Amino acid sequence: MTAPSTAHDLFADVPRKPGAPKRDPILVADNVVRRFGGLTAVDVEHVEIQRGAITALIGPNGAGKTTFFNLLTGFDRAQTGKWAFESHQLAGQPPYRIARAGLVRTFQLTKALTRLSVMENMRLGATDQLGERAWRALLPWLWNKQEKTVTERAEQLLTRFKLDHMRGEYAGELSGGQRKLLEMARALMAEPTLVMLDEPMAGVNPALTQSLLGHVKDLRDMGMTVLFVEHDMDMVCDISDWVIVMAQGRVVSEGPPDAVMADPVVIDAYLGSHHDAPLTEAEEERQLAEIEADLIDDDVSAATVNGDDSPPSSSDTPPPSGRASSSGAESSSSADATETPAGKETR
Ligand SMILES: Nc1ncnc2c1ncn2[C@@H]1O[C@H](COP(=O)(O)OP(=O)(O)OP(=O)(O)O)[C@@H](O)[C@H]1O
Ligand SMILES: [Mg+2]
Numbered sequence: 377m378t379a380p381s382t383a384h385d386l387f388a389d390v391p392r393k394p395g396a397p398k399r400d401p402i403l404v405a406d407n408v409v410r411r412f413g414g415l416t417a418v419d420v421e422h423v424e425i426q427r428g429a430i431t432a433l434i435g436p437n438g439a440g441k442t443t444f445f446n447l448l449t450g451f452d453r454a455q456t457g458k459w460a461f462e463s464h465q466l467a468g469q470p471p472y473r474i475a476r477a478g479l480v481r482t483f484q485l486t487k488a489l490t491r492l493s494v495m496e497n498m499r500l501g502a503t504d505q506l507g508e509r510a511w512r513a514l515l516p517w518l519w520n521k522q523e524k525t526v527t528e529r530a531e532q533l534l535t536r537f538k539l540d541h542m543r544g545e546y547a548g549e550l551s552g553g554q555r556k557l558l559e560m561a562r563a564l565m566a567e568p569t570l571v572m573l574d575e576p577m578a579g580v581n582p583a584l585t586q587s588l589l590g591h592v593k594d595l596r597d598m599g600m601t602v603l604f605v606e607h608d609m610d611m612v613c614d615i616s617d618w619v620i621v622m623a624q625g626r627v628v629s630e631g632p633p634d635a636v637m638a639d640p641v642v643i644d645a646y647l648g649s650h651h652d653a654p655l656t657e658a659e660e661e662r663q664l665a666e667i668e669a670d671l672i673d674d675d676v677s678a679a680t681v682n683g684d685d686s687p688p689s690s691s692d693t694p695p696p697s698g699r700a701s702s703s704g705a706e707s708s709s710s711a712d713a714t715e716t717p718a719g720k721e722t723r
Contacts (some may be wrong), residue, residue: 383429392631395422402427408457417443419625435622480563481572490548498530501565533561553584573604
């Protein structure tokens with residue numbers, strides 16, 4: 377086997393199927409299950425994340441992506457399962473230990489501490505701060521040295537993310553997009569090897585989106601592995617080397633972006649998700665046309681059976697077919713977004 381020259385080549389001989397083994401996985405998860413009452417939010421039999429690549433984790437609303445992130449990073453507890461990151465078994469470990477091992481994540485809803493300054497937020501991202509440990513606080517020269525290193529690293533990252541001019545501002549003063557940048561910069565304070573980003577582009581204006589995309593690519597170019605959740609399929613196709621699709625807690629498809637977008641299983645997963653999501657106008661029109669066509673078909677066959685060609689009375693009208701009603705004609709008023717695998721979400 378020859379050494380791959382780009383991240384894309386890392387996947388050249390990887391089978392396009394759920395749970396596909398990778399050439400050099402940084403993270404391997406097995407039988408990870410999380411239930412909330414009667415709902416199985418996550419039920420991942422096996423998944424591997426390739427080192428040094430950008431992998432997108434996609435799936436309709438409620439597929440279990442955030443819950444899976446929470447489990448892997450110690451912010452929630454799985455009922456069963458284990459996962460190995462590098463040589464560490466992480467199941468049951470608290471988030472700070474997992475971050476120290478080199479796995480950090482950002483949150484779908486940004487968690488910048490709004491009443492702390494940008495710089496203070498950055499410093500909190502540094503793991504293993506000597507000053508946090510009581511006995512080490514008795515050795516101020518050690519503490520001061522580390523303090524300086526942390527500040528220098530924070531300055532470098534703030535400059536890279538173009539937030540250095542905001543270092544003294546409260547994080548609460550930043551725009552939504554700047555907070556996303558701060559969260560990413562803060563995650564890098566831990567000097568991670570695997571960065572997990574939960575919807576890093578959500579709520580970010582188009583001007584900052586390109587810059588965020590650039591930063592995500594930079595992480596890979598600097599040797600980090602990235603696993604990110606995103607609904608915008610243009611962005612997924614733009615930056616991912618590999619895509620993993622979840623639906624109803626399970627991994628249902630894996631492959632390069634174009635192959636996954638064309639996978640009928642993926643299309644079904646997204647269309648199925650319309651049970652609980654408001655319809656787009658186009659989708660509603662399509663479904664109404666389908667119902668209408670079904671009714672006409674039924675009328676024609678009823679007329680044929682009855683041997684007459686007059687239109688049936690309204691009391692003869694059959695109910696809409698199960699296909700039409702189950703595909704969303706009785707859609708609830710859920711506020712969730714409607715998405716399709718082939719296009720941007722429509723919130
Ligand atoms: N703390 C909780 N208690 C009960 N149910 C939960 C909890 N957290 C998540 N769920 C449920 O688990 C399922 C998976 O949710 P999750 O947030 O992981 O989905 P997601 O794929 O991240 O969706 P989205 O794309 O909308 O962010 C959903 O049905 C959700 O309602
Ligand atoms: Mg989520």
